Amino acid sequence: MKKEAMTMKQAIFIMIMFILGNTTMIGLHTHVDQDAWISLLMGFLFALPAILIYARIMSIYPEKNIFEVIQDLFKPVIGKMLIVLMIFFGLFMASNVICIFNNFIRMTSLISTPRLIVSVSFLFVSVYLALSSIASFGRGSVTVFYILLIVVIITFFMSLGKMNNLNNLFPIANHSFKELAGGAWTIFSMPFAETVLFLGLADAIIRKKKESSYKTFIYAALFGFIILLYASLRNEILLGASLVENSYFPSYRAARLLGIRNFLERIEGALTYDYIMAGIARLTICIIFVAKGTTKLFGLKNYKTIIPPLGLLILSFCLIGNDNIIQIVDFLETYRYYAIPFEIAIPLIVWIGAEIKMRNNRMKKNNIQSVPEQ
Amino acid sequence: MENAVVILAYTAVIVFSFIPTIKKKRTGEIYVYSLIILLSISLYILKVFINPELKTISVFITELIEKFANVK
Numbered sequence: 001m002k003k004e005a006m007t008m009k010q011a012i013f014i015m016i017m018f019i020l021g022n023t024t025m026i027g028l029h030t031h032v033d034q035d036a037w038i039s040l041l042m043g044f045l046f047a048l049p050a051i052l053i054y055a056r057i058m059s060i061y062p063e064k065n066i067f068e069v070i071q072d073l074f075k076p077v078i079g080k081m082l083i084v085l086m087i088f089f090g091l092f093m094a095s096n097v098i099c100i101f102n103n104f105i106r107m108t109s110l111i112s113t114p115r116l117i118v119s120v121s122f123l124f125v126s127v128y129l130a131l132s133s134i135a136s137f138g139r140g141s142v143t144v145f146y147i148l149l150i151v152v153i154i155t156f157f158m159s160l161g162k163m164n165n166l167n168n169l170f171p172i173a174n175h176s177f178k179e180l181a182g183g184a185w186t187i188f189s190m191p192f193a194e195t196v197l198f199l200g201l202a203d204a205i206i207r208k209k210k211e212s213s214y215k216t217f218i219y220a221a222l223f224g225f226i227i228l229l230y231a232s233l234r235n236e237i238l239l240g241a242s243l244v245e246n247s248y249f250p251s252y253r254a255a256r257l258l259g260i261r262n263f264l265e266r267i268e269g270a271l272t273y274d275y276i277m278a279g280i281a282r283l284t285i286c287i288i289f290v291a292k293g294t295t296k297l298f299g300l301k302n303y304k305t306i307i308p309p310l311g312l313l314i315l316s317f318c319l320i321g322n323d324n325i326i327q328i329v330d331f332l333e334t335y336r337y338y339a340i341p342f343e344i345a346i347p348l349i350v351w352i353g354a355e356i357k358m359r360n361n362r363m364k365k366n367n368i369q370s371v372p373e374q
Numbered sequence: 375m376e377n378a379v380v381i382l383a384y385t386a387v388i389v390f391s392f393i394p395t396i397k398k399k400r401t402g403e404i405y406v407y408s409l410i411i412l413l414s415i416s417l418y419i420l421k422v423f424i425n426p427e428l429k430t431i432s433v434f435i436t437e438l439i440e441k442f443a444n445v446k
Contacts, residue, residue, distance in 0.1 A: 308387045308390075
């Protein structure tokens with residue numbers, strides 16, 4: 001196995017944490033109140049074709065990341081333009097991740113700590129992880145994933161006793177199809193289709209003969225969907241639709257209500273740990289993605305060399321990206337339009353190009369083989 | 375205080391990462407490294423010292439999409 005590689009299983013775990021990273025914290029923000037779970041289900045179904053396209057690209061080019069594929073398929077000018085666009089997408093996503101965690105930490109615990117200090121600490125850990133090998137990042141993520149899973153299971157059992165107000169889920173399907181589809185589109189663009197960033201790490205995922213890239217994407221999306229569905233239903237039942245919609249961190253707020261008499265309380269502390277770990281995984285993926293893109297853009301050999309200055313660039317991006325959590329949540333409305341070129345258009349162009357090139361190569365091969373026979 | 379932390383971060387990156395890169399004499403890497411650092415410093419100075427009221431990227435993109443795509 002390559003030194004710079006992670007297994008399929010590790011990739012699935014990292015992808016699940018990537019999907020859960022922001023969404024579990026800031027909620028779904030679908031504007032369909034108690035029908036959020038229907039939008040979530042629709043969003044997952046909408047995301048499946050996109051996810052299959054990502055998996056197909058990975059399957060056609062198993063040992064290449066999306067930037068190498070773009071360089072391989074397109075002429076230099078168009079290829080570089082596409083790479084620049086994808087780099088911007090990664091940079092802005094990284095700045096959003098930091099901004100969300102920044103606000104979360106400052107609103108829940110470190111109230112008077114300056115914004116930049118929290119950002120620098122958060123970035124420092126992620127840059128360190130990105131600088132260490134992808135293999136060790138993968139191994140670490142397995143452990144963290146199990147801890148995350150244990151906390152989810154504990155909160156599930158703790159919330160069972162409190163989830164007696166099922167009226168909060170009624171009336172079901174009280175919104176028009178257009179409203180539900182709008183919410184589904186938001187969920188499609190964040191978090192499911194954001195897994196496009198994993199195409200930047202595709203060259204670092206080692207597959208055994210029987211393992212397929214489709215499995216990686218679908219298992220991760222499915223598992224992420226199940227946890228999000230649970231979190232969404234729990235929040236709706238415990239808090240009620242209006243409180244969930246008006247809260248910036250609904251899961252944290254719901255977790256504060258959980259407890260088993262005087263025996264086990266303040267579970268939100270464990271939840272905060274989960275959020276931070278998932279956020280660090282998400283930020284690390286963004287950093288590696290941007291670093292690999294920049295390396296291809298300028299024709300460098302080693303992507304790790306430029307990770308530290310990219311950390312500083314992300315810090316600056318964080319300052320000009322968003323001012324506060326209100327802007328981020330408001331931006332979710334626009335995000336679904338903004339993300340279309342990066343999550344749908346570019347992968348679609350790359351996929352079609354890859355299919356055409358593969359077919360041409362196959363035809364050429366067949367022609368060469370048939371020549372000696374004549 | 376905030377600026378001191380940022381200066382410390384830049385110093386750490388330059389001392390522990392940029393100088394070793396210069397010593398390795400890899401021209402391409404040095405060029406890209408300098409470019410990224412200059413870009414990040416410019417953005418930082420622009421937002422913190424020159425124009426603190428600068429529109430954020432999210433606001434800019436929202437306005438752009440509202441203007442050209444006529445959505446929302």
